[in-house]
Amino acid sequence: MVKAIVISKTGGPEVMEYVDVEVGEPGAGEVRIRHAAIGVNFIDVYFRIGLYPQPLPSGLGQEGAGVIEAVGLGVLGFKPGDRVAYAGRPNGSYSEVRLMPAAMLVKLPDAISFDIAAAALLQGLTVQYLFRRTFPVKEGDTILFHAAAGGVGLIAAQWARALGVNMIGTVSSDEKKALALAAGCTHVINSKTENIVERVKEFTHGKGVPVVFDSIGKDTFIDSLDCLSPLGTMVSFGSSSGTVPPFSLNELASRGSLSITRPSLPHYIGTRADLDAAAADLFQMITSKKIIIDINQRYALSDVAQAHMDLEARKTTGSTILIP
Template sequence: MVKAIRFDKPGGPDVMKWVDVEVGEPGNGEIRLKQHAVGLNYIDVYFRTGMYPLPMPGGLGMEAAGEVTAVGAGVTDFKPGDRVAYVARPPGAYAQERVLPAAQVVKLPDALSYEQGASVMLQGLTAQYLLRRTYAVKAGDTIVIQAAAGGVGLLVCQWAKALGATVIGTVGSDEKAEIAKAHGCDYPIVYTRENFTKRVREITNGAGVPVVYDSIGKDTMTASLDCLAPLGLFVSFGNASGPLPPLDASELAGRGSLFFTRPTLFTYIGKRSDYEAMSAELFDVLVSGKVKTSINQRYALADVAKAHEDLEGRRTTGSTILQP
């Protein structure tokens, strides 16, 4: 028997229980994995609260890294002892060990630790598709990233800077402004005391920006739209403050023929070839040092309720690791 987090009804952090679970042998096309580090992400809160419904009882957690301990029939790309990382669904990464399809994991380079791997699969691949595919950021661009001191935000700041962009980011405090600035954010804006739309217009001499990446949702949608230049792209990739209100198409027209997209990671990594290519590019920028992981919190997996409380209370920065 091994330990894992399970919950049988949506609710607050207290619904998560540290229980014994049986992990069987891997079947056809599957691997068994001993997990050394598990990532924490805001989507875990959405699943826990029922915003994103799951069959009950269920598990939580989308990403982790560890060592392959057994492989099932038909698995040729992995063997026991391989170091791997993954982002996968359905949720279930909050566990000491698990069985999952081999197609959902990628090999982790020796130059990266298990903690690094577990901290970047969801957030890092999200940063990759945002900057490289949803809107291909190029040298000379000015971009806006909401929640610049968060896990995705710090990765986006660094990666966009490496691509030659000017980065404007919103943060909730002076402390977070310093963190964002240290990670490549040229203009951290403390939204609790500054009008960030006005500041974006000042910084861009009234022009606005070609793209806004927004993971906050309800509270920032209108202001994000107001930051855009004509033909700009509003990228909504999260709902930390709640789901977006209905968006009237005429709003996009009236603000300058704007574009809107609501991307999801699993669409972008739906093809195994894309998953591997995106992971390879992510690992390359990490190994090169152009982008560094910021693991600023660690909790025992058994104490995940505290981790969720801190995440929802916006008391975390960068990435958080749960230790099985």
């Protein structure tokens, strides 16, 4: 028996139970992984509270790194002893040991530690697809990126700086403002004390930005639209403040023929070629030290409720991991 987090109902952090589970042999196309580190991401909260429905009881967590203990029939390219990591469904990374489809795994270069992999893969692959594919940013662009002191935001700020992109970030405190500036933001707006739209227009001499990357959702949606220049693109890739309410398409037309997209990571890494290419891009950015992964919170697996409470209260910065 090994330990894992299981939920039998949706709700607050208290619904996460630290229990004994039986992990059998891997089936066809699966491997059994013993985790060394586990990533914590806001999407885990969405599943815990039921915003994203799933059959119950269920595990939680979509990111982990560790060593393969066994492989099932038909698994090619992986063997026991391989150092691997993954980001994506099925849920269940909040565990000491689990079964995982081999199609979701990437091998870790020697230079990437388990902690860094668990802290960086989901968030880093998110930035990779946002910047490389959803809206390819280029040197000289000025962009707006919400939650710039979070795990995704700090990676985005460094990636933007490496590409010569001017990133305007939003944060919720002056302490987070300093973190975002240090990571590479050109300008940072404290959304609690400053008007986002006014400051963006000031930084862009009234033009607005060609793209907004928004993972906050309900609280920032209209401001994000108002920060865009004509023909701009709204990239809504999360909803930490709640889902975006229904709106009229005329809201896009009246602001200058705007475009909007709601991307999701699984669609960008759905093939082995796409997953390997995206991971290689991310790992190169890390090993070249263009991106430094800040793991600012570590919790024992048994303390996952506290990790979620801190995450939801926006007390965390950078990346958060669990240690089994």
